Amino acid sequence: MRSLLLLSITMLLGSALQAQLVFPGEIDAPADYTPTRVEMPGSPLSLQVLFVGGVDMVQTTATYGNEAGQAHAKEWHDFIGFTPDNTDESLGWISVNHETIYRDDRIGDGGGMTVFRVERDEITGLLNVVDQTLEDGREGKFFNVDFANTVGETGMNCGGISSIVDGRIWTAEEWFRSGNASINNTSAGTSNYPVRVGSSTNQGVRDTAEWTIDAPDFPAFDGLTIPKYENFNWMVEIDPRQAKAIRKQYNWGRQGFEGGVVSADNKYIYLGVDATPGFWLRFVADTPGDFTSGVTQVYKHDADEKWITIDNQDATKMLNLTDEAVAVGATMYNRNEWVAIDPATGIIYWTETGRDNPGGRWADEASEGAVYAPHHVARAMEQGVADPGTAEYWDYYGRVLAYDPETEEVYVAIEGGPYFEESPMQADYPEKHLSNPDGLNVMTIDGKQFLVICEDLNGETFGRMPFENTAAGAGAGLGIRHRMCELFLLDLSIDSATVDDLIRLSITPLGAEITGAMPTPDGKSLLVNSQHPSTTNPFPYNHSLTFAIHGFDDLTVSSLLPPDVEDNDTFGIYPNPTLQQVYFNDIQDVALYNNQGQRLRVYRNVNQIDVAHLPAGVYYLRSAKGEIVELVKQ
């Protein structure tokens, strides 16, 4: 009899789970119910807005015939550099990239950077933007970095280099320009189109006259006259203290640069190039710290000497670096983005963000002698296609790569994805998913080294994420998790890390793309940019802005991880009360009710939910089994 009952229970359970449970629209809160509360420390992290793009004012130099004055800062914040202050006067200088090509009478056309100096308020722990007077007489809090009057306009300032040695800053001019029309925004390809400088159709760089390079540091370039557009797409060093550009690094070559690092011995610069093919480049200084003379090299994984020198005394070769890299058969990657270095080990990491179907983009270069990175060859084999140059080859998710200067080997630090042949619903979908990593840095938390990874999604076709989390799914109110560009931490001591090892930092505002993650040298804060906010976040979170996440010094590795919850039969939620996440004892369907007993939302197949957006108060959660528990939102 017992076995009979057991059998029927099993069968009934099976069919009950098969059936789609419908949660009643209203419930009665149990009258004599005493909630079980598991108190857990809340997150120590908090936000502070530092700099709002397009709204805060920057101090400008005399530009285009206008006197020095002020202007509203540019927008589209991307990279953040940090230059520590060696005196006790302040914490240091923050440099912020503006990824634009935009006309501005006072700041200068194209993109740009804004710099400001911060100090730590020892009592509140907040950062104060301090008043400064610069050598050129400018006074104020925020300063426009003068490019137009120094090295020529800049543009599409995406990533950059923030030296771990001494805080020197370079900005990367990413989006590759192939003609004057493409900096002037009249690139229809023929000269028939009207150019109305100053009219609303022309937001581009107004001065497209030929550019004569004035760079005594680089004899091969000094005095050379080039089309204006060729003065874009370099790495550009700036002085964050005086808010002016120092030099375009003509000796590192012209590429769609995205990011880079300086090695701990101040001798090597490693550079990421956002293109397919993108090459892994470096510059080796003759004298550490002097990056005006040395050799420029490209990586070739299958050569005996893996770094091949390209003559940087030949201006033509530096202007056409891609051709040179192909000619020497360099290793090709699929859109290299930001580069970061772990000072503890000297290992260099970079994001290879991926591109859906790169085949058509690098097959030609392959036939001319460039070689595919070995992990792409292996992936192509797995997918059953001839090589990564075939049209069918796909690379949806990208990955983080690592380069060990000791062995000169490149390996995959963490693979994006995971990819499923059959797209699972959230029931079977992993909690974490890494798509198209872009921004990257290394941070020390609780004595351990972490990679800070920012996503920038390329797309959502072919079920690469569960449909609840596609734009349409999110629009339908089903979910948002993977549509959002997330900020992850990865413990660098983990060998063969997978996406399961990622730790999500869920403090960032909803719907904002996060970039520029830069820790402050005191380890207390992470500086981030919100780039293209697109929701009705409260002002200023609906703008491009730079903000600080404080409290990392109070953060322990264990407080970053979800509670270790036992999988038992009783419906349990942890922590309670909560600010942000609620974890359940098991993956299940759960409905959220307000204190009136009205159903707010049903979550299917979840073991945690984010309630950060709920007003503080009492709520109820009902499990599929009908158990009701009280949830307190702080």
Added chain:
Amino acid sequence: MVISYAPVGESPAGVFLSFYPMSLLSFFIRLVLFAAGFIPLGYALGVGHLLPSTDQMSSALEKTSLEFHQNLDDFAVTLENYQRAVDELATSSEEIRRLHLETRAQFKEVEFLLEYAEPASVKRYLNGAPLPKTEPSVPEVIVLEPSGLQTLDELVFSDEIDRKEVAQLLKKLREDYRKLHQQMRGLKLQHRHIFEASREEVVRIFTLGVTGFDTPGSGAALPESFVALKSLQQAYLRYAPSVGEKAPTVNRDILEAFQLGRSQLRGGNFDAFDRLRFLREVINPLTKNLPRAQAALEIESAGDFNRMPRPTNLSAPYLFSPDWLSAEYFANLTESTQKESRRQLGELLFFDPILSGNLKQSCANCHHPGKAFTDGLPRSLSSEGTKTVLRNSPTLINSVYAEKYFYDLRETFLERQMAHVVADKHEFATDFLTIEQRLKESPEYVSRFAEAYADQPRYQLSKWSISDALSHYVMSLRGMNSDFDKYARGEREIIAEQVRRGFNLFMGKAACGTCHFAPSFNGLVPPFYAESESEVLGVPATKIWENATVDGDPGRIASGRPRDEAYFHAFAFKTPTVRNASQTAPYMHNGVYDTLEEVMDFYNRGGGAGIGINLAHQTLPPDALELTTEEISDVISFLESLDDFEHLNHQPETLPTFPNHPEWNQRKPGGTH
């Protein structure tokens, strides 16, 4: 709370078979014990809280899921047959066309769920518009050539079928579908998916289906819509008994609408099809009642609790409800309790020439409320009064309903739209710094900003708050409540016959509604309403009807957005709304046409292609529409029935004063013309 009971009907037959060798008494005792055992179990499972129709609902979901996966498999087979036939030289053109229609019909069976689950893949690979696009999220302009069923539709129904190209496209389509199909195998549907996908498809059928949008070659719009509607009906019928128990009227209305829809679509003639009747009798009851049925069954819905704003309001019952589109979503402004004071402040700023460099121009100079917020000029006068700005002044009424702003779609945020006007040397010719400084000299402005932006002490009177206030005003300029709207949603029972004919032409033979999508009648693409389209029409520089020259304005390609730098964006302009068009002459981005008759004439000839402008990438079909004079006049009657602007025709009588600048106090509300 409901007391739980044991759902004996759930017991599988296998359990009873095992009783066979027992005595009857033993069987009954055991049965009672067995049933009793269910009581705590049932309680523990919470089955008692469920609705009586849970079994029916579960089986409805299961059957629809099975059918969906079966249909996906069938589509793969149909595609394979289609491709094999095309590869066979002996296959006749007629046979290819027949197979094409069969394939499309098979797609229409799964369209509602596939579009719901994988809209991005369907658009990019299966049934997207037959136009080139650029690859998203890469730092360069890579043109992706069109592929998929719509592209095939054009090719297969052209006079001479290019078999090689058809074969290539089919190969690609099959490969793309193979990947998608594989992914879809893991899809487990939920009740809400069925209902929400169905409602989405109802909107798709009306806006993209019966208008012929995705059947550019075959014209099989009505038969395909029939299949799509039938697939919805089949899915619904399985839930109908459950809905009937809970909400009999809702259920009856839905069943009737499906029945009527099928009979109206069956054997329908594309040109003669009465789309207005179809809207009122079929589409309206479905958009209204499907969410009600869902709610009656206590199935959760996207409308329950919104974390992210959505383009459409799920609570709006009809496509032509004034709040079908959510202005808040498009305006994308910061949430605030001070919305009304922000709007009022914005209205004041809109009419105040204090914003312009020369203190003479206000927004209203080019956007006059008496002219439905246009200015009646081909191109607006520039600030210095002799030259003109680049383009025709568009109406601001309903302008909020857009993904991007300006004719060249250069701006994504309504809030930043103003910055372009401020900086433009031909418009306000100033900068925000000047504007901020000026406004701070008016105690009245300062106090109004302080009130409206009290929650933002650091940015109370700033570039942001000025732009935000103006955006609140522009967002409030809405007119979706015309005589036609009222009739369309059943609030009025009488409409002029020529308006009915005009609407049916607009959405059918005249092919207006395939770019000016309902209900905003601009380029906002249904059913998601999240993307604004631009079109290449070949608008002439001057009003001549033969050997004309294209207007030199490069349009979208020069928007300044690097991603727009693709050849097919040359001469492309945003699709404006036709609402209030009777008030907004002259027309087109350059104001080349003075009357709606002339505009209709232009389209009737096939746009630029019909007047000697041959742009290879014209997106408007180059064929003549062959509309008669009477038909043209019908379409114009319909356009006139969309007028809804009078309630917005007002402006402030006085403006705030500046104690230190008596000369500024002479300025007039609305500026000096």
